[in-house]
Amino acid sequence: MADSPSNPARRRFLTGAATAVGAVGVGFAAVPFLSSFQPSAKAQAAGAPVDVNIGKLSPGQMTTVAWRGKPVYVVHRTERMLEILPRMNDRLRDPDSSVASQQPAFATNIYRARQTHERFLVIVGICTHLGCAPTYRPEVAPEDLGEDWLGGFFCPCHGSKFDMSGRVYKGVPAPTNLEVPPYVYVSGDLIRVGGTEEDAA
Numbered sequence: 001m002a003d004s005p006s007n008p009a010r011r012r013f014l015t016g017a018a019t020a021v022g023a024v025g026v027g028f029a030a031v032p033f034l035s036s037f038q039p040s041a042k043a044q045a046a047g048a049p050v051d052v053n054i055g056k057l058s059p060g061q062m063t064t065v066a067w068r069g070k071p072v073y074v075v076h077r078t079e080r081m082l083e084i085l086p087r088m089n090d091r092l093r094d095p096d097s098s099v100a101s102q103q104p105a106f107a108t109n110i111y112r113a114r115q116t117h118e119r120f121l122v123i124v125g126i127c128t129h130l131g132c133a134p135t136y137r138p139e140v141a142p143e144d145l146g147e148d149w150l151g152g153f154f155c156p157c158h159g160s161k162f163d164m165s166g167r168v169y170k171g172v173p174a175p176t177n178l179e180v181p182p183y184v185y186v187s188g189d190l191i192r193v194g195g196t197e198e199d200a201a
Helices: 009-033 041-046 080-089
Strands: 050-051 062-067 070-076 120-124 135-137 153-156 183-187 190-193
Touching: 050 062, 050 070, 153 183
Parallel strands: none
Antiparallel strands: 050 190, 062 070, 070 120, 135 153, 183 190
8 A cells, every 4th residue: 555654655755854854953952062162252352362473574664463352563663763762761651661550571671572572562552541542653753743752652632642662751641651462472473462471482
């Protein structure tokens, strides 16, 4: 008979239907399991480390990367820029980087950088006044900033000024130096912003 349990066509149909339903069920069951491998929203907000290749960054050049939703400026300072830094101290609010929260311990120096790598400045490009993005102004004595400007960062929102180490001038709205994020050198040409000492070369 056509509807007999021994009918091969009916058996194939029932087997195929059961397999399809089972596959769909497995798929639904696997979705939450697989999604557990994705980083949580909290982990994504915390931000993973970001690598910056400085090998092609010429003296005087700056590049910007995003880390934890913030712009991070990486500047290859010239010898002239480094020579000017000691001359800036009497113009600055915190020349010795005494506000510990604004930089890791390794950056508590005039260069605000790792020793043996003073040429490269790594700072968060957010003004410490109201969070605007300071512009990189490496030129000396530009017409709009005056003859005493020796290069640094200028915040166009409210006029805060920072030197080539991100140290804040006296008499401007910004209360503290620009922040230096944690970073390490993974190799001679690679900086890892947000990296730990375990990542260091």
